[in-house]
Amino acid sequence: MQTAPAFGLLLDVDGPIASPVTRSISAPGLLDSLLELLAAGIPVVFNTGRSDEFLREQVVGPVLAAGLPAAARLHAVCEKGAVTFSVTAQGMGPVEVDQAVAVPQPAVERLEALAREHFGDVLFVDAGKRAMVSLEQRLDVDSATYLARQPEYEKAALAVFADLDLGVTWKGVDQADSAGRVDWRIDPTIISTDIESVLLGKDRGAEMALRLLATDGPMPLAWRTVGDSRTDYAMADWLHAQGHVVAHVDVRPADGVPATPYPVLEPRRTVHDEAGAAWLARLVAVVRGEAADDAGFDDSHVGS
16 A cells, blocks of 8 residues: 655745746756655645646656656646646646636637737736736846836726626725626736636645545645745645645745744745745755654744
């Protein structure tokens, strides 16, 4: 009988794994640590708002090229729970899409046309999305310029939803449809705007992650979730609510660390993927038996 892993990893991608600057795996040692954990039988699920296309090119591709262990348990939940796939040493498996939470096509067409025609100087459309509409900061545009224009696009998007009689929420303010419903959400991040079903989120992603893992082996005894924004705490919130042992690593605590019923660890001097790499290296030391405690939860910080 297969032994239950000591812990499993539920990882946001932008920030902890992929650099928000290069949008790729750039931190030294991160990929090596990830592969060593997979080889040791640690289940890993990417839980991201990114598309399966982005994961294939920027994350799964490098993992496969480096040599994914045959026994690895690796899965991906994309678009905040709307899209899933599994990965083996042979490559990516079939991509599954929940069409019930996909933005209606008339809205997709108008929102993407709005972005291309009026905001193409600062952002681009993520054409790989299957259920969401995502607009991302251009790599040749600095953060301040993008963030100054981002709200302009989002206000214009509100007008599109109103014209199509689709209820939407933005920054805590609801704009209901004629039936009083609010089914959609405009969700800004520091490098993008996601337009999505209100049913999607990192909590739904966590639920989907457990469904994927149930197909290939025993559940881990505990969970470590990693993210770079307040919305990523929903992973740990959901797992804790379901009775799982969990701790969350916040690699960009500048957003503020909320009070939680589970441990939260934050880096001392690094952020984003550098902090993610430091944390994965720490977990490797635990798996090797070089650290005395269970995943290093003997203090309130991670990193160096």
